[in-house]
Amino acid sequence: MPELSVVIVGGLHVDARKAAVEQLLADVPGSVVLHHDLATAAAGTVVRTVRDADGIRDAGETPLVNDCACCALREDLVPDLERLADAGDTPLAVVELWDSVEPKAMAEVVTSGGLTVTGVITAVDPALLLPYLGNGDDLAEGGLAAAATDQRTVADTFARQLEYAPVLAVLDSPEADDEDRELLAQLHPTARQVPIGHGDLAGAQRTKGMSGAHSPLAHAALAGFDVEAAAAAQHPACALLPTEADAHGVSTLVWHRRRPFHPERLYEALEDLTCAAARSRGRFWLADRPDTLLHWDAAGGALCVESAGPWLASLPDAAWDMVPPVRRAAAALDWHPQHGDCCQHLVFTSPGLDREGLAQLLESCLLTDAEYAAGRDAWKQLPPAFDTLLEV
Missing domain, CATH: 3.30.1220.10 (CobW-like, C-terminal domain)
Incomplete structure (x- = not known):
């Protein structure tokens, strides 16, 4: 049975995240996207969808666990991935995280379930970088809290999403300028940036005869990921911080x-x-x-x-x-x-x-x-x- 590869795609920039997910679906034939929508958590449920390039394969609701939407996601995600692995016909499972869910926790949950995370990608619109980093509002104010006790802010959540991922899927945004792109480069200088979207940047990458699993984003999704090394890189004692x-x-x-x-x-x-x-x-x-x-x-x-x-x-x-x-x-x-x-x-x-x-x-x-x-x-x-x- 072939081993299931799992890539985690997250980020508060919803349009960029969805563009990255759609590109992976198109680039890796047979891939499947799993998404848990936490917007209904206040009503006591989380909406789960499993889809492929042809549309939705499965959908349903799962109840909150301990009044925590992220806990429900943890309880529901691994069994879904295990079923895909057992079926043996899925080359790549794309876990599309809901807006404020952080990739570190989910990568560790998937790995602890005995599955293989081959990539972690945060999708970014460079034009929104500074507005999000400067947004000190609580997630709850924008309906983005993952639990009733969630006290995170938009800025600190976005910063962690950005800095944890070794790969950034960067939307080709016409509103972004050189300052925006430079800010992204300085915030995470070691990240591999992969352009996505339908503009010149993405087109330049996709017209070089690169398709399927050899496209830049698909290659990044399958390149491999070390959960322990990623956690160590976030620890303040040994974090790889930006340079001058x-x-x-x-x-x-x-x-x-x-x-x-x-x-x-x-x-x-x-x-x-x-x-x-x-x-x-x-x-x-x-x-x-x-x-x-x-x-x-x-x-x-x-x-x-x-x-x-x-x-x-x-x-x-x-x-x-x-x-x-x-x-x-x-x-x-x-x-x-x-x-x-x-x-x-x-x-x-x-x-x-x-x-x-x-x-x-x-x-x-x-x-x-x-x-x-x-x-x-x-x-x-x-x-x-x-x-x-x-x-x-």
């Missing part, structure tokens, strides 16, 4: 220092720092919590700060065996003889970025020479300004 860039009015500032922040001064600057860029992320080091690696994640004018566990430098040698190899490797590349992996590594990406002003503001939040020289015991006595944010 400046083109078409878009800049990325990479700010790296070996001195901790003063908690009060950083806290006072949070609003300005959060609003300085369309997207910022990374890891940072607070003087009053010198052993804790902290995660910085900002989009849409809102900042999420979380503890990501201890810095490796604060762990006893015996505990290192329990640390994933990718984490140890990342720390080794950035190891300091005095502070180990403790550092500031923050990345800000935006059109019109005030690089100089931002760098000066960040520098002003670090410990002064005198504060730094006082040592760790003195650092720990500084006012704990981040207790509320970190829910201590």
Whole structure:
């Protein structure tokens, strides 16, 4: 029996996502699309459809699980995929995620069910990139929440969808300009971009005699995907963050220092720092919590700060065996003889970025020479300004 290949296609840009799905259906004969529509979740059900190039093969409703639409999706999706695998006549199952569902969770669910994810694709309309990254509204306000308890925003959801996928299906949008395309490139510089749609970009790709499973999008869908590596790449300790860039009015500032922040001064600057860029992320080091690696994640004018566990430098040698190899490797590349992996590594990406002003503001939040020289015991006595944010 041939093994079923599963590709996950997601994204809040609905037109781009549907264009990517339709192109896969056309490019891979015999492929099947599975979609769970969560728009009816408020009424207590999720609508499931299974279709191929000829139309709908199966449709029905599945009840919510624990009042959670995403939980219902998890319970229903794997059995559907298993039935396709058992039938043995489907070369590619396309899992089209509903608007706000994030691909990371679904890729892990499919893999844990014993199935093979061969690709994860986020579909993007470059013209909508900045509006979505700047949208701090709760998903619930736009009817996009996946559960009654869903407190995510449009911006942070879209950022995670974008940055998790190794492949971006980019809609050939006439409204997009060089700034939009440059912003996309700087936000996810390692992603493979595949044009979709009916304009010149897509046409240039499709007129080179490439068809079926050899088309760019189909090739990306079948290329292979490592769920564990993808999860590691999202961890703040070893995330592959964007690099310095400046083109078409878009800049990325990479700010790296070996001195901790003063908690009060950083806290006072949070609003300005959060609003300085369309997207910022990374890891940072607070003087009053010198052993804790902290995660910085900002989009849409809102900042999420979380503890990501201890810095490796604060762990006893015996505990290192329990640390994933990718984490140890990342720390080794950035190891300091005095502070180990403790550092500031923050990345800000935006059109019109005030690089100089931002760098000066960040520098002003670090410990002064005198504060730094006082040592760790003195650092720990500084006012704990981040207790509320970190829910201590």
